[in-house]
Amino acid sequence: MLNLQALETFVTNAPQGVNETSIPNVQVFWSHKAMPRHLQAYLFGLVFILQGYKIGYLGARRFQYGAGQYLAVGFPMHFECETHLQNHTPLLGIFIQLEVSELSRLAAQMMSCKALSTGIVERSGVEPLSISAPIYEVLGRMLNVINQPKQGAVLGELYVRELCYHVLQEDNSAVLLSHLNRSTPQNRVAQTLEYMEQNLYRNPPVDELAQYAHMSIASFNRHFKQITGRSVVQYIKTMRLMRARHMLAVEGQSVKQVAELLGYGSAAQLSRDFKAYFGLPPKWAGQV
Template identity: 35%
Template sequence: MNEKLKQQLAKTAKTLCEYYGIADQTNRVHTLLPGVRIFRIDRYHRLTPQMYEQGIVIIFQGNKIGHLNQHQFGYDVERCLIVTTPYPISFETFASPETPLMGINIDLDINVIRELVSIMQSEHPYWKTEDTRCGVATSQMTEAMYLCMLELLSILHNPLDTKVLGTALLRRFFYYLLQSDQGYLLAHYCEQDSSLAKIASVLSFIQGNYAQKLNVNDLAEMAGMSVSVFHKVFKQVVTDPPLQYIKKIRLNHAKNHMLQEGLAANLAAQRVGYESAAQFSREFKRYFGVPPSRIDENAGFISKSNNGYMK
């Protein structure tokens, strides 16, 4: 991508942050287009675990380095982040008041993506890659993708333009992304019989029921797999075994309850399904690096307006 286009994107993103009232703060807010949020971060954040929702993250200024167990990856103005299943990911954020990180989150529209996959498959034999790979990846942004994003940013301050043109621009972006080096992730996400889609369905169930007692045998049955195959595929896609993933989900939700609602650690522990406050405290400190009583030191980019989720 040429420097002139980079500058245009950063300038337009800055204008949009001003329009949505986040020009002088770290925050993430909904735009006029459903499924699209704009965010701004104005300071460095050390490596911090956060929950990442399903979707695409595109940065127009700044960069991040992520750690997902054995995987390490960075994304910036050259590479976007694709998340096909909800993950607790540790990211180091590089930003400052003078050079804030700015970007947008785009929710995955499974119906649009599925339709595009069907059309593209009828023309060319796409996406023969094995689908039991990690469900999060970064993808190289092309000039066509960034020109599409520049058009999108340029209309998000105008309600009528957004209503008339926004959905079509998102559809065009998904089409370009399906043609990228990681397009197979979106394709497999939409295929009901793919391993990725089956695990994604299980993860959605876990997200809605994490405070309950969850049995791995039941989760394997839900995925239509034997327990041994489920363990293998789950770890390939998520990079954690099922019980470890569930624990991370509970700890992240507990952290959000404490930060957003001011819950005491023992109450937050009960809310997410822990029976032992002592066990919760040990596992919390091991995961976040600080005890629950000092959680503000490890808050990361979380605010009440973004529901405690980070991208």
Template identity: 30%
Template sequence: MNKEILQEANKLIKNELINQTNINSVKLFKTIDYSKRQPLTYEFCLILVLQGKKLGYLPNKSFEYNKDNYLVVPISLPFECETYASKEEPFICLAIDIDKKMMFDIISSLSNQEAKNCKTIQMGVFQDSVTPQIEDIVLRLLKTLKSKEESAILGESILKELYYRIATNSNSHFLHKMFLKQKQEAKISKSLKSIHDNFNQPLDIPTLAKQEDMSVSSFHTHFKNITSYSPLQYIKKIRLNKAKDFIEQKNMQVNNTAYAVGYESVSQFSKDFKKYFGYPPKEAKIAL
């Protein structure tokens, strides 16, 4: 990302951490503090790093996203993240919640089928290079965000142009396949949504597989290829991340939180929470 982009971003940043912009789906994030490896969950989003870098960790993969490589997460994915930042060089990024309908319309309209026809199973997160076209769009977006009127009138078209560049860049295979209903990636994506919508309900793998017209073995294999987790591991991580949000943001008691995210045993919940986050649930607010 060029210096002008960083200058425009700094004009919009008023606080450390999350800064909401004049477009609801677009946020700016800034921190001057190094953050050690810790769990988090990304929803369907695009992360464009303007300064600094992050390292993401999955069970069988690690990846860096920085000013030269943006990150696309086309599914809800829990992973661990390490942030490099300092007072001299804060970490600054643009986080965009991707509009699924808009992306679907773009991918459906593309005439180039090469990415769609990719045979290999793609993991549900990928990096791609920041091109000059993407830099140009990001700069125009940041300038537009300074005005409520311009954001309301021009914002959607600028985001659509950005999504087009993302959908036609080198590594967007998974993004294409996720929107093709007959593909296994699309079926797993649908199942992930079902898990997120029903995380507090009893969830069993045979039922989830049957809902997508897949055998249990095929469902398990494709699920792990795409998310890096087994279905049971994924469900547990989603529940624990939801629990952390409930405790920190809604001030819920530990017992109530355990039942609210689908646990039947409070002691098992506390054990799993401490193992995952490194501290017991009752200390969640302190750790924040």
């Protein structure tokens, strides 16, 4: 069992959501509310749920991650998830954002020492994985310095590297390693996700995205669905509607303005798509 006392200060003094810690690239997140299925952005990294649990959805795939598991996110992406509380305690977890350059150096060093896993299997862009005893030990040390500015700044980075070492030793490390090799189909598809988000306003066609990834349309479609759990068309449609909801609820823009900015044919078309996806018309965007 991990000692969570070091994280109590975040629940007591920090706003719910994501908060920075004394360890670079390590964040604590917490929530006192359960949340129904919603779309959430995940960066390249590792997610540890220490209290409560989440259920993720990648297309038809459903997976749970909580105590005893961590989530490896091989590419920056969006997918739907639910947040669940247990025993009337808040959801509490740690997110470790990984840096490609640092992980690449570690993997190269491990490969030269023959310490890198050889049981690589093909995986999707997101995987819930079991926490091994060595990973638990490192997490414990990280919690001890997570609120100590000097120790966290110096020792924390070493602990993150040690944690990654244990992760890469396991056969399931493919979900992270695939991000390091830019020539793999999975990585080339993943690179289009950022391009896609930058061009949501014009709804980029599949053939353009496939060309950007230097792949045939058939190959691009196949690998895209393997990584995201959705077809290209479904993913873009969801992202545009989520962007529309943010613009309506947070930025306060009108339905007409949002429709124009996101390249919808009309405000009526945006309203129809919005209601079909969220179950409510755009005027209720803040409640979705």
